[in-house]
Amino acid sequence: MVVGDVATGTDVLVIGAGPGGYVAAIRAGQLDLDVTLVEKDAYGGVCLNHGCIPSKALITATGIAHDAGTAEEMGIHADPEIDVGQMQEWKGGVVDQLTGGVEKLCKANQVNLVEGRAEFVDENEARVVHGGEGQGAETIEFEHAIVATGSQPIQIPGFSYGDEPVLDSRQALAMDDAPESLVIVGAGYIGMELAGVFAKLGTDVTVVEMLDSVLPGYESDLARPVKKHAESLGVEFHFGQSAAGWEETDDGIVVHTDAAGEDDEGLSIDAENVLVAVGRQPVTDTVELTAAGVETDDRGFIPTDDKARSNQEHIFAVGDVAGEPMLAHKGSKEGQVAAEVIAGEPAALDYQAIPAAVFTEPEIGTVGMTEAEAEDAGFEPMVGEFPFRASGRALTTGESDGFVRLVADAEEEFVLGGQVVGPEASELIAEIGLAVEMGATVEDVASTIHTHPTLSESVMEAAENALGHAIHTLNR
Amino acid sequence: MVVGDVATGTDVLVIGAGPGGYVAAIRAGQLDLDVTLVEKDAYGGVCLNHGCIPSKALITATGIAHDAGTAEEMGIHADPEIDVGQMQEWKGGVVDQLTGGVEKLCKANQVNLVEGRAEFVDENEARVVHGGEGQGAETIEFEHAIVATGSQPIQIPGFSYGDEPVLDSRQALAMDDAPESLVIVGAGYIGMELAGVFAKLGTDVTVVEMLDSVLPGYESDLARPVKKHAESLGVEFHFGQSAAGWEETDDGIVVHTDAAGEDDEGLSIDAENVLVAVGRQPVTDTVELTAAGVETDDRGFIPTDDKARSNQEHIFAVGDVAGEPMLAHKGSKEGQVAAEVIAGEPAALDYQAIPAAVFTEPEIGTVGMTEAEAEDAGFEPMVGEFPFRASGRALTTGESDGFVRLVADAEEEFVLGGQVVGPEASELIAEIGLAVEMGATVEDVASTIHTHPTLSESVMEAAENALGHAIHTLNR
């Protein structure tokens, strides 16, 4: 029996409860808009359930074990055993706490929560399709909609995520046992973060990358320490190789690759599993965009303006579905702005910089412009650097690989960006980000007293180095 | 035989090579001044040799072992053994690397290094007394002098640091074996940092504090999580008790205390050692200040103006000897300013805020005004808070005690200060410090995109909370 369609109305319909959608919904609720948030799977989206949070939980936990197991020099003798199932349970608890929190926060901000898949019927109406048979559909009339349907892993020919030995990042992050051996296809940030996790769980990891380095897109001096450290964990790299297919063998699988170079040869690598992490693509096939007249670009993203509006004035798109960089905090900012614009506030996406972090060992954090980007943008950049090996705090943690770099305009001296590779890089870029947004100069950063002994002193010293008078490094 | 006195001249004589003095000397060298730095013991002063660096090294190392040993919930099973002697060796290596670095940096910046004790002969002359017999003295004529003689632990009646069971922080930080049991007199930051170290080394720690809480001087909601965590490590506290004396017993010592309250009774606590950490006092008895006409205040500090000048126009004082807060980075700032003023630069001690960190578990970090201080200064403060238990990053590290608080002016909304207790608090205050110095408003901080998932997002959320629209916590 089909239950008859129910029709309701809402000021703002938000589709998808990831960090783009749920933040939009909460902000809309705070601004006294009548808001309905529809989610088909789990509150928190990819980020909380299968991305940022699970990966960081496993990175930290395996890091704690690994650090203690490799600190003999510090006088620490330990041989930690990891119960991967138990680690997964703990991780699950963290995820539950956060997704439960999202649900509570939505309710506390008067967001109407609807479970199901929303698809547009026309420009002002959507249908919510509930899972399961005979559940009928609910129709929602909306004044404004915010599409926050996120992204999904790209699947490459020859590797179907439906096949058991083939994993996407979500499946890899949910394994109750570490495989003996793992081929990772793609040395982007997801591949590299997981390479570290599995290597620390004792898995033999081989990374296959089409291009010629890890973390393509990051400057080579940032990527280099990450590769070096992964190698020290036993990770093997093959560059200029693209994964072509896999077959079962007697005791696992073999992954075949094609060489990019004419003279090179393809490889055949034995493993228990293969993780494909070659990038993500927008999710738009769940939502019937065309029914609402919303256009996408040739990569499937919904193009938006600086108010997060799609080509349809009253329909917004935020988060991964709205384009690069596909990062949670970018989506959350867009979500806030979309809600504020709908509420008539003078909001816009007028930020200077979106920071990004890679939670490898060492971590990478970047915000704003690199030196090359500053040049391309017409600046004459001045650069200051400070190596962590000269940082007292870094030495006391035993992690002193890497450096802080600040890029500024040589003439006016305002900070244009920063790049950090090293301990807590993900946190250190917060201050640099504020400097960029505030139009702070390197002198402002250099003059701000920083606590001793901290890693953040290195930001100050990089600023002083740009000015030619760092204390703890030579000023060349 | 006494070798005849040698006389040299210098633009700038710096006395003491701690973070106040060596930074002053390096900056003076960078400014092309002829500078002579005299140090009687070890380059780097208390901070590098016996304070900041050794304590942070041991805090981090014991933390690595302890974290791994208590992470069963995360699926990590380890029972780390700590070889304290080996840990000390590692710590020594870190110290050597840094003090060696200081020496190199001084030389690279054309600083003349002189080993010995400097004492003033008159207003423009000092004598350097070398250790050992018959070594003679060198006389240095100076245009300007910078006194950076630092501080030393206060000794209390009944406890002489010369007696073996009685330790000052320097001795405690150098122990090759952890005592079975330890009484710590004083629950200030040094006492509490060391309580954590020894508790994690397996020592039975008892803390005796005259006042009624740990970390007097910090707000109670910052101190409370530190006390709670120490208790969870087995540390016992006795408040309202002051240490009166100690005696040897058959198998160690017994420490006697006097109760502050009339109705309370004193205690007798058995232990192997007693660490006295009740505060520090300026070192001026090494340097013959009166010969140079330099005055001190009733606590022995050298009063200085906003150029770091003493009552003598051409003699400066920086670091601990120049007064509270006795923190390395305060001394370094003063050292820089003194050198710049001497070089004729328009420098002054015009900072808004000196940050401070306590490296306990959880850490505390503060910068600028507390709410009460803001009120006292005539502001009507607005406050925003964010608890780490709502932070995804904090949960993924297993450390989610504590919070970030921002204090701002309610009318103009600029950030006046911040207090953090929780993971990486010492690093998180860097951004808040920059906000304070830049005159940033809570909206500036709230609008700056922060990387997900990081602890620094909590600073942004605290700013949003101050504005009444945090996303991840309720806005009450």
Next chain:
Amino acid sequence: EPARSSQEEATANQQEVGSGAETESADRERTLAAPATRRAAREEGVDLNAVPAVEQRDGEAFVTAEAVREYAEAQQAAQDADA
């Protein structure tokens, strides 16, 4: 709170430089300025509270280093004209 109150020395210098100057002084009680701006004010010998604010930051006058330099130049020009 040095940056938000008048800097005595800077004020003294400014009175010297600016005596008889026609450049308008903003004469505020409190000014927000970044560290580099404070240094620029010392360098130019001007009182931050006298520099016309180029921006209001949520109501609070916010002075930039550039404004400090412009103000100093104007003061100098006025003084030169007087002389």
